[in-house]
Amino acid sequence: MLPSFLLLALLAPPLPVIFDTDMGNDVDDALALAMLHALESRGEIELLAVTVTKDNPWAPRYVSAVNTFYKRPGIPIGVTKSGVTPDDGYNRKALELGRHAYSDKTEDAVSLLRRTLEAQPDGAVTVIQVGFSTNLARLLGSPGGRELVRRKVKLLSLMAGDFEKPNAEYNVKMDIPAALALVKEWPTPMVWSGFEVGRTIKFPARSILRDFAWAPKHPVVDAYKVYMKMPYDRETWDLTSVLYAVRPDDGYFSLSEAGDVQIDGKGVTAFAARPGGRSRYLKVDEVQRRRALEAMIWLASEPVR
Helix, strand or coil: CCCHHHHHHHHCCCEEEEEEECCCCCCHHHHHHHHHHHHHHCCCEEEEEEEEEECCCHHHHHHHHHHHHCCCCCCCEEEEEEEECCCCCCHHHHHCCCCCCCCCCCEEHHHHHHHHHHCCCCCCEEEEECCCCHHHHHHHHCCCHHHHHHHHEEEEEEECCCCCCCCECHHHHCCHHHHHHHHHHCCCCEEEECHHHHHCCEECHHHHHHCCCCCCCCHHHHHHHHHCCCCCCEECHHHHHHHHHHCCCCCCCEECCCEEEEECCCCEEEEEECCCCCEEEEECCHHHHHHHHHHHHHHHCCCCC
């Protein structure tokens, strides 16, 4: 008897996905990318491209190392120009251990986004943004960019904002003009995973030490270990956006009513319910937390096929 995920893969074509990340600022980005590779191996998605909003050369190198580790070195990588957070983050430390091959081949993020979207059927692509809005705002501002997004993208799943407390969440406050442009101009449905969701679901250090042991040299494990002193459990902010984007109907999360997200000059987000609004945000209860964490651990640690 075939496993259920294989049966699903046979019934539905893979979901075309673009992953936009600030890789290197927090280790949840690395875990989220590992999840996406597992989901592609299961036939649930096709990872079309990865675009990076962290303006540092080690960020795309680390993305390349992860893609290469999962036997997909050809996935194109786009990089931002004149972006934010130019520091190395954990990327350089993880790669200077000398355990992982990577490429320096990149291209302009907006050019890659445009070319990738143009090659896909209308209404087919899911975009997952787990960093700043820099790349997507610039895409919208490029000639015909908003119309291209309207035609090609069915959903934007993004980790940004805080819908529980009036806090300026990191992904928003680091590039407020881009976030403002995104909420104003993005033409298709958006599902936000706020700070409050991933904060309550923590990826356990014991999983890093145990469930990834099948690989003596694992780029995600190396990043996790250099990011902070082990052992530590880390919030799953970016992983929640991946899980919802690919499995929206599996009950891992609940959704708010439709409405609009507003952002003030300090980067504080607020939600206003409105019938027909493009935005919703994720909600999670205790049972869903346990189920979501189990799925995220299983996917992030799944062996290479």
